[in-house]
Amino acid sequence: MSEKMIERIDAVFLPVSNLEETLAWYQEVFGFEQVWRNEKMVGLYIGNNVGFHLVQVSGWDPDDRYTPINFAVKDADDVRQQLIDKGVKVSEWRQGQPKRFDFWDHAGNTISLIEL
Template identity: 30%
Template sequence: MNAVKRIDTVFLQVANLEDAISWYKDVFGFNSVFERHERHERYTVLEVGETAITLMEKNSVNKDALTHPILYFFADDIEKTHYKVKEHSLACSDITSEDGVTFFEFKDLDGNPLGVCHF
C-alpha cells in the first residue's frame, strides 16, 4: 500500500498574483477555490482536476532557475489548447509526438516552464 495517493497541489511562484490569476483563467479557464491575500502571504489556489495549482506571489521570481517543465497539463484537444496557449504565452514550442505522446512546452506570464500533453 502506498503512503500517499496523489499530488494535492503544485506551487508556482508569480511576481503579480492578480495578473497570474487572470492569465490562468483566460488561457485554461481555471477557477479559484481558495484565496489568501494578507500582507505577508498572498496566494490563490486554482482548481485543476484532482491536483490544484497554488499561485504564490513572491517579490522576486528567478525565471531562469528551472530548465525543464515543472509540470504537464493533460488536454483532450491538444491543437485547440496549443492555439490558446500560443496566443498568451511568452514562449511556446510546436506540437511534438514521441512514443505515443503528443505534447508542447511553454512559459507562463512569469516564465515558469510548463507543458501540455495528450495520449
C-alpha cells in the same frame, strides 16, 4: 507488500513574481476558477482531486531548464492553436511520445502540455 504511505500528490504550488497579474492571465487564458485565496497564494480549480496554486514569491526568476508540471488535454493541436490565438508563447512540438509542446505563462514559468 506493506501498505503505501502516500496516496497521491495533493497540490502543485507554482511560484510567480506577481500574483495579481498571473492569476488574471490563468483566468483569461484557461478560464480557471479561483477557489480560495490568502495574502500570498491563490487556489485554482482545474478538476477533481487536483490542487493548482499560484504562490507570490518576491523576486521570482523562473528556471527554463525544466517544466515543473504538465497540463493534459485531449486535443493538443486544438489547444496549441487556441494558445497561439491568445498570444501565448509556445514551443515547437517536442520529439517522442506523448504528443507535447511547452508554453510560457505570464510569470515566465515553462509548462508542458501533453495529449492524453
